[in-house]
Amino acid sequence: xxxxxxxxxxxxxxxxxxxxxxxxxxxxxxxxxxxxxxxxxxxxxxxxxxxxxxxxxxxxxxxxxxxxxxxxxxxxxxxxxxxxxxxxxxxxxxxxxxxxxxxxxxxxxxxxxxxxxxxxxxxxxxxxxxxxxxxxxxxxxxxxxxxxxxxxxxxxxxxxxxxxxxxxxxxxxxxxxxxxxxxxxxxxxxxxxxxxxxxxxxxxxxxxxxxxxxxxxxxxxxxxxxxxxxxxxxxxxxxxxxxxxx
Amino acid sequence: xxxxxxxxxxxxxxxxxxxxxxxxxxxxxxxxxxxxxxxxxxxxxxxxxxxxxxxxxxxxxxxxxxxxxxxxxxxxxxxxxxxxxxxxxxxxxxxxxxxxxxxxxxxxxxxxxxxxxxxxxxxxxxxxxxxxxxxxxxxxxxxxxxxxxxxxxxxxxxxxxxxxxxxxxxxxxxxxxxxxxxxxxxxxxxxxxxxxxxxxxxxxxxxxxxxxxxxxxxxxxxxxxxxxxxxxxxxxxxxxxxxxxxxxxxxxxxxxxxxxxxxxxxxxxxx
Numbered sequence: 001x002x003x004x005x006x007x008x009x010x011x012x013x014x015x016x017x018x019x020x021x022x023x024x025x026x027x028x029x030x031x032x033x034x035x036x037x038x039x040x041x042x043x044x045x046x047x048x049x050x051x052x053x054x055x056x057x058x059x060x061x062x063x064x065x066x067x068x069x070x071x072x073x074x075x076x077x078x079x080x081x082x083x084x085x086x087x088x089x090x091x092x093x094x095x096x097x098x099x100x101x102x103x104x105x106x107x108x109x110x111x112x113x114x115x116x117x118x119x120x121x122x123x124x125x126x127x128x129x130x131x132x133x134x135x136x137x138x139x140x141x142x143x144x145x146x147x148x149x150x151x152x153x154x155x156x157x158x159x160x161x162x163x164x165x166x167x168x169x170x171x172x173x174x175x176x177x178x179x180x181x182x183x184x185x186x187x188x189x190x191x192x193x194x195x196x197x198x199x200x201x202x203x204x205x206x207x208x209x210x211x212x213x214x215x216x217x218x219x220x221x222x223x224x225x226x227x228x229x230x231x232x233x234x235x236x237x238x239x240x241x242x243x244x245x246x
Numbered sequence: 247x248x249x250x251x252x253x254x255x256x257x258x259x260x261x262x263x264x265x266x267x268x269x270x271x272x273x274x275x276x277x278x279x280x281x282x283x284x285x286x287x288x289x290x291x292x293x294x295x296x297x298x299x300x301x302x303x304x305x306x307x308x309x310x311x312x313x314x315x316x317x318x319x320x321x322x323x324x325x326x327x328x329x330x331x332x333x334x335x336x337x338x339x340x341x342x343x344x345x346x347x348x349x350x351x352x353x354x355x356x357x358x359x360x361x362x363x364x365x366x367x368x369x370x371x372x373x374x375x376x377x378x379x380x381x382x383x384x385x386x387x388x389x390x391x392x393x394x395x396x397x398x399x400x401x402x403x404x405x406x407x408x409x410x411x412x413x414x415x416x417x418x419x420x421x422x423x424x425x426x427x428x429x430x431x432x433x434x435x436x437x438x439x440x441x442x443x444x445x446x447x448x449x450x451x452x453x454x455x456x457x458x459x460x461x462x463x464x465x466x467x468x469x470x471x472x473x474x475x476x477x478x479x480x481x482x483x484x485x486x487x488x489x490x491x492x493x494x495x496x497x498x499x500x501x502x503x504x505x506x507x508x509x510x511x512x513x514x515x516x517x
Binding site: 098110112114117118120121122123124125129 | 273289304306309326328331333334336338340341344346357358361362406410
């Protein structure tokens, strides 16, 4: 199973880079379609989730910092944790639930309806035709969604701090900027990029190997979501260790 | 094609094909040939191995033993890239049509043209119109597969199979679910194509009326073996009781109606 997954991923990435070596280009219309499906359509949910988490972070942080008499530190906490961890993580969770599952279900249904076999018979590579647009859209849109989510999360933290904690609006912003470095933003986005690759390959792999009709599609979708979540978290732990402990 | 191989007298040749799934033998020692311009019907009851045989011929499954030659090229040991070259020379009509639901009817037919060769879009449009005219679906280009009937989907599948002007056509149950008129249309189309364009066709079916109308060669599969083969007349006059039961559609005979001949009462009472 792991071998088949690795094989599919390698073939997909090879096909993604093939146009750079002068081969036929990607199917741009399919790529844009998938970018809309995966990216644009996820924006409201990603924004809402990050907004709510921004609020929660600010309130929870304020509770702790109040005991130390340092409520102003809420700004540091929110900026720091959203950029480094919460933003990429919660965005990936939303994308897995919304788009990863949809990719697996769609490809699985196509497999069951003999559509993938039909592609093979027509001499069209299903990896190039189906996997590449989805995987590439996932890799491109995950950082975009993450930036959007982080912006909204930071705004939510600011909003709560200014309205309920009576912190100075300008002072809060200055504090936030002081607390983080550019590196925090970039490592967060690097994580998002890699999460996109992981979620895209896992979702396509489980979709393409579906067998056994509607029941098979359901089972594959469940497996796809569970595997995406766990491998995304494992990747997060690995990257955090590599970036901040070495 | 760039390679110059000695041209085989057969469009398709299968030699000693064997395949088991686990301990179940699905195909055992299946051999037959198809000459250019002929229509071969593969008959057999449900579960006899017809679909498995067809999936081997199109290269979707690999056999345990045996060889398959398409225009003289042995395909069971080819890698994906070589196989896709061979596949461009044949068309396949799937049982349910296997159309892409996200594309329109026209885009479905144009797909093999646009993806596997550098055809200009306006030429592809023209070919789509020609092929849809052929199956009697002119003007349906802009509908989605979900908006047309099952029979129409099948005809679109036929148009798509013909898009690259193949010289070998495979049909999996082409007339199942079609009304008698549409069945006749598909049959006439298959015969016309072989006569006018020199296409060879392999048709898997258990529609006997249609089979005898179009066949030039027939093989009958039972339990993974070919138990009868020949021209339609030879098949009609073959005294084999299994074959006669099948082509005449008797409910009981050598092909048992019941799964096992054990005592019915005993089976009911078994825990």
